Amino acid sequence: MKVLILAAGLGKRMKSKYPKVVHKILGKPMINWVVDLAKDFGEVGVVIGYKAEIVRNYLPNDVKIYLQEPQLGTGHAVMCAKDFISPDQDLLILYGDVPLLKRETIENLKTIHEVNGYNATVLTFMPEDLTGYGRIIKQGAKVRIVEDRDTNKEQKKIREANSGIYVFSGKFLLESLGKINNDNAQKEYYLTDVVALSERSGTMLVEDPIEVTGVNDRIQLAQLETTARQKILENLMLSGVTIVDPQSTFIGPDVVIGIDSIIHPFTIIEGRTIIGEDCEIGPYTHIVESQIDNNVRVVRSEVEKSVIENDVSVGPYSRLREGTVLKEKVKIGNFVETKKSVIGKKSKAQHLTYLGDATIGEDVNIGAGTITCNYDGYNKYPTSIGDKAFIGSNSSLVAPVNIGKGAIVGAGSVITKDVPDDSLALGRAMQINKEGWVKIKKGVTDNANNQE
Secondary structure (H helix, E strand, O other), rough: EEEEEEEEEOOOOHHOOOOOOHOOEEOOHHHHHHHHOOOOOOOEEEEEOOHHHHHHHHOOOOOOOOOEEOOOHHHHHHHHHHHHHHOOOEEEEEOOOOOOHHHHHHHHHHHHHHHHHOOEEEEEOOOOOOOOOEEEEEEEOEEEEHHHHHOOOOHHHHHOOEEEEEEEEEHHHHHHHHHOEEEEEEOOOOOOHHHOOOOOEEEEEEOHHHHHOOOOEEEEEEEEHHHHHHHHHHHHHOOOOOOOHHHHEEEEOEEOOOOEEEEEOOEEEEOEEEOOOOOOEOOOOEEOOOOOOOOOEEEEOOOOOEEEOOOOOHHHHHHEOOOOOOOOEEEEEEEEEEEEOEOOOOOOEEEEEEEEEEEOOOOOEEEOOOEEEEEOOOOOOEEEEEOOOOEEOOEEEEEEEEOOOEEEEOOOOOOOOEEEEEEEOOOOOOOOOOOHHHHHHHHHHHHHHHHH
């Protein structure tokens, strides 16, 4: 089976300068929710239109892209991807703004279509409010869809509605696309007309209407996010994760968390993040696209595209930027920022420190206020610190520079040259004490004031 996702629409009611399908639910664009689902069933094609280049930037490289310009209805969108349709394969039609469809639902729809040999199979549902939804009319082996505005008194009583999601026989679809027309008020081509051409069609009723609910405005976007968030948190708790306060916790659909980990309030975890067992995350923590191993504690901190190994503690008020790797038993303390740095086993940076483009060995102590000066205004340069080195407080390491194994850098130093192993490096100006200077200065000042 192939899967074609229709994602060309404008989405006027979103009141946005961005295409509707790139708006996010739990940090993940809606179109990517749908693409990830579609990949489980076969080759994926996506029809884009409004601000196509923006949508294209969110799509993975392994999907085929087709342009619909102008947008003349769902049937026209499929026509624009005619080259994607194979006569010997079924085609599943999905939508880029319907993000909560379940894998099991598609599997069941596919099975019904295949077992019965249908030309077209329609996924249907029973919404509380039928306004705007086409009604399903069954006539023997045929299925017809009557739009809400065209229904008569009896048809309006029908509760089963069209979700717009279909499985078609590729051969039937290719033959039928040339038979539909735009002889309607909107002058558009509709897939519902393709369904009406089939002599052998079927339906499958989805139990939960939320699965096929699309997003038309930001209110619906928030409602779907609430539903998705609740389900994700419930699944995590049932799998052995403690969520202290589900009302204030936001965890994305691609996050994996091990058993006996605890997620504290006001925590956001997004992207393809993996968190191991016995971890304690939060409160007030934001983690994106990171790997965190077992028995890690992250408190009131930000972690982005970083790797944290076993038994590490981070925070409070730390910021781990992209490219950070913390080896086992590292301690990163309050107001420490790291970027593209590897920090070796059992090393510590406990206070007020910036480590950028640095490679730090094992058992290294980084004193409070230490800065790796990695940028000269034009280029970035590396800093290397060997095992068991000690960097005194308020030191500036001007890259490129290497601090040897077991070396000590005196507090307050500015280090501009390499430091050999087991050496003491001091980079301070000579201290000068002028005895009695304060009293003399004060006396001169007081005399001047008295004369005034």
